[in-house]
Amino acid sequence: MDIVNIKKLAKELNISTSTISRAFNGSPDINKDTKERILAFAKEHNFLPNHYASNLRDKKTKTIAVIVPEIANDFFSQAINGIEEVARKKGFYILLYRTDDVFEKEVSFVNYLNNGKVDGIIMSVSGEANDHNYLRQLESKNVPVVFFDRVYEDIDAAKVTTNDYDSSFAATEHLLQTGCRRVAYLVVNKSISIGQVRMQGYMDALKKHDVAFDDELVIDCSNDEKVNYKILTKVLQEIKPDGIFSSVERLAFATYYVCNDLGISIPGDLKMISFSSLGIAPLLSPALSTITQPAYEMGIKAATLLFEALEQKTSNLKRHIVLKSKLFIRKSSGGEK
Amino acid sequence: MDIVNIKKLAKELNISTSTISRAFNGSPDINKDTKERILAFAKEHNFLPNHYASNLRDKKTKTIAVIVPEIANDFFSQAINGIEEVARKKGFYILLYRTDDVFEKEVSFVNYLNNGKVDGIIMSVSGEANDHNYLRQLESKNVPVVFFDRVYEDIDAAKVTTNDYDSSFAATEHLLQTGCRRVAYLVVNKSISIGQVRMQGYMDALKKHDVAFDDELVIDCSNDEKVNYKILTKVLQEIKPDGIFSSVERLAFATYYVCNDLGISIPGDLKMISFSSLGIAPLLSPALSTITQPAYEMGIKAATLLFEALEQKTSNLKRHIVLKSKLFIRKSSGGEK
């Protein structure tokens, strides 16, 4: 039978529990030999201090929550990778939660967390213009929050985003410069802040190039693939844009499928560029022009900010970090490659 | 100031902590009105029982660990989605860990878990032919383990895999039937069981079609993209296969890049098929023929098995479930679309 707790270990070793605790917690007040003896014996008997009991004592969970809209998505999975990287180095655990872009799930999960379950939270949000009190409660309990990519402007927390306005402006301008005059803007939820910012870049680029903004060219899509297919089919057949700027990767793929089926040639009939973190964008047919966010770095940065807040109790450094996306011009928008 | 523990709540309500506990734990031994009063008051004051204290009492963590080689990968992220789905329904938390295919990380993480941190583990393994005692220790502590996709044959645990042998056989046969005579097999670690099983299917298909097996055509690649690029360049220039069966998605992409750079036409000069869970395989240039594993369903199934083990203490039902992959013949191997 294996040793399951510190008391039994203590008995076996004829030593007190405090000494054992000290051996495990890097305390300086312990004889080196004693420590080694304890650790060796513990290892042999496969003993480790119970994490939950320790947590209960010191109110440190060594755990952070990561809340994202989706997991099976290049942007988020790369960001999670970055977060994981940092957390691992700090010896922290990651509790993962996916909201499916459903605001209620986000609320319910955050509320669950509201009982000392985690030391901090990193999230990319799923709603907007709602009541964010569930997040304010965390603040009152000193659970720091870091937003990445999709943020709530009205919550005072550290944020990591990209230069979405600039990228959107540049992407739209690029399409205009290749000759497009009817550039459609694809968005999933235009009311959420990230959709708005990107759209503003789009609109301002149109303005600069004296192209009138046309409401009809703003295509509000859904989270359902089939619905999107229908919407986009209709758009391509009836509204007939000559350029597409997609604020969401998924919508670019959907457009590709529709174009394949309708026999619309990219970039011949339609030029495209999209926000996307897809590593193999160059391998698509045609290679997709992208605005690529530094997803991994954003994860790293978000986690770093969180640990800064965790380590210095003065969590007043609620910074907003803006990283730069990169524009990759490829065939889909008339590029060479 | 908000109420932070059950005692204060008890004092406020002039009621005992036991009654409050009962209110939160669905105990039948409580007056309905009392319960409602407690829950309402608790909600108002934003109180929830501390998870760690409860854990300490009942040795139930309501948490499972998910250990995977990588996260930013269509197969694993979809599988995680499936696991998350089931766990959420059961009200369980997910602790996520990525091994980067480094065996030592796997060992160290599992050892961390070995102190009542989680109720169960779902994993896709990263090593082979090693000492798996770190996993046997879990068994002795009644922490059930479920493997998916990549398993250790010598560990007696529930397993969820796909019909890799059959799929590999079929894929190879397909290439042979399109006229290939020099089919290369790309693998990352041919010693691990999944690599071996897939290779066996490949070899047997060759045999059936009277094509001699050529050791030179088994290409052992690495986890490093640049290294793979070099290896594959050399293979395509010197060994000159006319077909490629890739057991790993990543290697198929690498091959595409190399072919692009060397001006090798797919499927003209080289036909390809690969294991892949990429949703947009049809959008590649050319559309990639794939063996697609039901990643999401595998996650669902793995989680379901784990919860079965968790719920019935008789965890003797260490089943091995085999799901079927689907073969999608596309342009890269001479298909129509």
Next chain:
DNA sequence: TTGTAGGCGTTATCAA
């Protein structure tokens, strides 16, 4: 350098 003892927040047992 080591040991003693109390308490972290909860829940199960037992008694009322």
Next chain:
DNA sequence: TTGATAACGCCTACAA
């Protein structure tokens, strides 16, 4: 139906 109490396993003052 409710309340008092002990225990879950650990860690930290404090004492020795």
